[in-house]
Amino acid sequence: MTSPYQLGWFSTGRDKAARDLLTVAHNSIKSDEIKAEIAFVFCSREPGEARESDSFIRLVERYQIPLVCFSYQNFKTRQNSSLAEAKISLPQWRLDYDREVMKRLDSFTPDLCVLAGYMLIVSKEMCRRYDMINLHPAMPGGPTGTWQEVIWQLIDNEAQQTGVMMHLVTPELDKGPVVTYCTFAIRGGHFDRYWQEIEALPAGNPKAQRARNALFKLIRKYGLAREFPLITSTIKAFSQGKVRVTADKKVVDADGKLIKGYNLTSEINEKVRGINQ
DSSP, rough: OOOOOEEEEEEOOHHHHHHHHHHHHHHHHHHTSSEEEEEEEEEEOTTOOOOOHHHHHHHHHTTTTTTTOOHHHHHHHHHHHHHHHHHOOOOOHHHHHHHHHHHHTOOOOOSSEEEEOOSSSOOOOHHHHEEEEEEEETTTOOSSOOOHHHHHHHHHHTEEEEEEEEEOOOOOOOOOOEEEEEEEEESHHHHHHHHHHHHHHTTTTTTHHHHHHHHHHHHHHHHHHHHHHHHHHHHHHHTTTTTTEEETOOOOEEEEEOOSEEEEEHHHHHHHHHTTT
């Protein structure tokens, strides 16, 4: 009997979304929608660091998934490096941290690693070691950064649409080859009320700021609803052999043809129909 497709799960566990993403994947596996197994969860925080990550760690334990915790903050402090340095490039402590992470995960042989709320840039060595995909809350070619940074950029740039994508992890932040994605409009319907208030009022007006905040929350609501089915559909495609990563880190289909990103907008819209529209 062949062993199920092996997944590695990387997260910082810093918010409810991180827990929800793991729950969605776990439930999809338990219901046999995805024929795979989460071989381990790696958390870049340790128990006692933060309330949210403690909740994430307890969730992993409840699911009885092998858990490896290793705090990058504690490691950084011991290495006497600064976060300001880390934002410019990967300093030596980050390379050392990734090497230590790989040592701690040495007993696992994942077919695919999923980054879902993992708040660190991955080094070249780790990218070479594992086939890794990342969930990013923007469409291909869209803004980079955290989901908060992405949404504020969308509002500041008066964007017409956005989306969610899964891409191959490379050392260049949020720039790896796209595997799957979906898009949605942020104009029309419920969105226009807030855009109209923002455009009609001076930037510093309190009412304009309230409209910006409301628009921010609405964009997040629409995006978050799509993250769950997109990550499930993507993992399912990998586990079925419809998508794979080559030795030279290219994303191809079952026939070995290069993929530039599957547009799953229609499929994802069907799955979220009635949730937020």
